[in-house]
Amino acid sequence: MSEFALIDRFFKRVPRDAAVRIGIGDDAAVITPSAGMELAASVDMLVEGRHFLQGSDPVRLGHKTLAVNLSDMAAMGATPRWALLAGALPDEDPEWIAAFMSGFEALATAFNVELVGGDTTRGPRNLCVTILGEVPAGTALTRVGANVGDDVYVSGTLGDAAAALAGLTSRTRFEAETLATLRLRLEAPTPRVALGSTLRGIATSCIDVSDGLVGDLGHILEASSAGAHLSLALIPRHPAVDAKLAGPERSAALQWLLAGGDDYELCFTAPRATAGRIEALAKELALPLTRIGMVRAERDLVVDDERGRPLASLPRPFDHFG
Numbered sequence: 001m002s003e004f005a006l007i008d009r010f011f012k013r014v015p016r017d018a019a020v021r022i023g024i025g026d027d028a029a030v031i032t033p034s035a036g037m038e039l040a041a042s043v044d045m046l047v048e049g050r051h052f053l054q055g056s057d058p059v060r061l062g063h064k065t066l067a068v069n070l071s072d073m074a075a076m077g078a079t080p081r082w083a084l085l086a087g088a089l090p091d092e093d094p095e096w097i098a099a100f101m102s103g104f105e106a107l108a109t110a111f112n113v114e115l116v117g118g119d120t121t122r123g124p125r126n127l128c129v130t131i132l133g134e135v136p137a138g139t140a141l142t143r144v145g146a147n148v149g150d151d152v153y154v155s156g157t158l159g160d161a162a163a164a165l166a167g168l169t170s171r172t173r174f175e176a177e178t179l180a181t182l183r184l185r186l187e188a189p190t191p192r193v194a195l196g197s198t199l200r201g202i203a204t205s206c207i208d209v210s211d212g213l214v215g216d217l218g219h220i221l222e223a224s225s226a227g228a229h230l231s232l233a234l235i236p237r238h239p240a241v242d243a244k245l246a247g248p249e250r251s252a253a254l255q256w257l258l259a260g261g262d263d264y265e266l267c268f269t270a271p272r273a274t275a276g277r278i279e280a281l282a283k284e285l286a287l288p289l290t291r292i293g294m295v296r297a298e299r300d301l302v303v304d305d306e307r308g309r310p311l312a313s314l315p316r317p318f319d320h321f322g
């Protein structure tokens with residue numbers, strides 16, 4: 001199949017979104033932005049062998065490729081609208097591409113995101129999505145703005161994805177059912193888009209947890225010129241991760257919980273006075289929002305263990321060049 005036949009068969013579509021005046025098929029997409037909105041733009045690349053294992057399920061990979069980008073929009077409080085997909089593929093395996101696009105499409109449809117362009121080339125498997133979103137002018141959530149005394153929150157549970165990866169690569173063992181659940185969190189994360197946009201006007205700062213809590217909260221603290229005091233006992237986790245934390249695999253479990261990447265939950269700060277609204281929001285979204293500590297003036301990150309003593313050292317965050 002030629003490059004153009006591939007594009008026609010798998011990527012070209014009639015735009016559903018009236019804002020897309022010109023979609024796939026020309027040299028560039030042409031979009032009418034909404035009045036009063038600012039554009040949020042972000043790009044994320046997934047490389048085989050680095051971000052996903054060779055032989056990963058293509059449907060889930062299609063989901064994840066878009067999900068990680070929607071998560072960046074969520075972290076900004078933006079509504080994702082338009083995506084561009086650049087793919088390097090080792091071969092033109094139509095079954096693989098169809099499966100990949102079914103995962104991508106399902107998530108795009110669920111979030112009303114329109115694929116408006118991309119690029120297709122031969123090469124080592126590599127998927128790259130550019131996402132454009134909209135946010136009311138001046139209201140985007142950022143990493144700057146955490147104030148001393150704010151509460152620190154995270155959504156969902158942390159460490160699931162890293163625990164799954166450890167299980168899949170035989171560094172630990174989980175019961176089959178547990179591993180399947182954790183694996184879904186690794187391979188098909190749910191971007192917290194509704195949470196992000198509702199946090200506009202509530203949260204003072206926000207980030208998505210893609211590289212682990214210590215590193216990502218660290219970015220907020222750095223940008224906000226502050227520190228934080230957390231309690232390990234408060235950090236929400238899957239019961240199977242909790243069980244490992246209490247046993248001989250404690251240091252691995254600490255690593256998953258504090259520095260595991262790929263969870264795509266939101267970490268945010270908010271004034272104590274908004275605690276009631278956040279509690280109500282958690283109920284409304286059916287998503288746990290857990291207070292895990294507080295922002296403080298001393299510019300370091302301290303995590304107390306279960307007995308209230310600071311952990312002597314925190315696991316190092318993941319760094320591609322570290």
Ligand code: ADP
Pocket residue numbers: 007011012023024025026027028029084085086087115116117118119120
């Ligand atoms: P150009 O040569 O101008 O870069 P291409 O021939 O690469 O254009 O692409 C033709 C059209 O198909 C463009 O509108 C481009 O955005 C779209 N396209 C190519 N690959 C993809 C893809 N993987 N996903 C979505 N759209 C794509």
Ligand code: MG
Pocket residue numbers: 119120
């Ligand atoms: Mg091109």
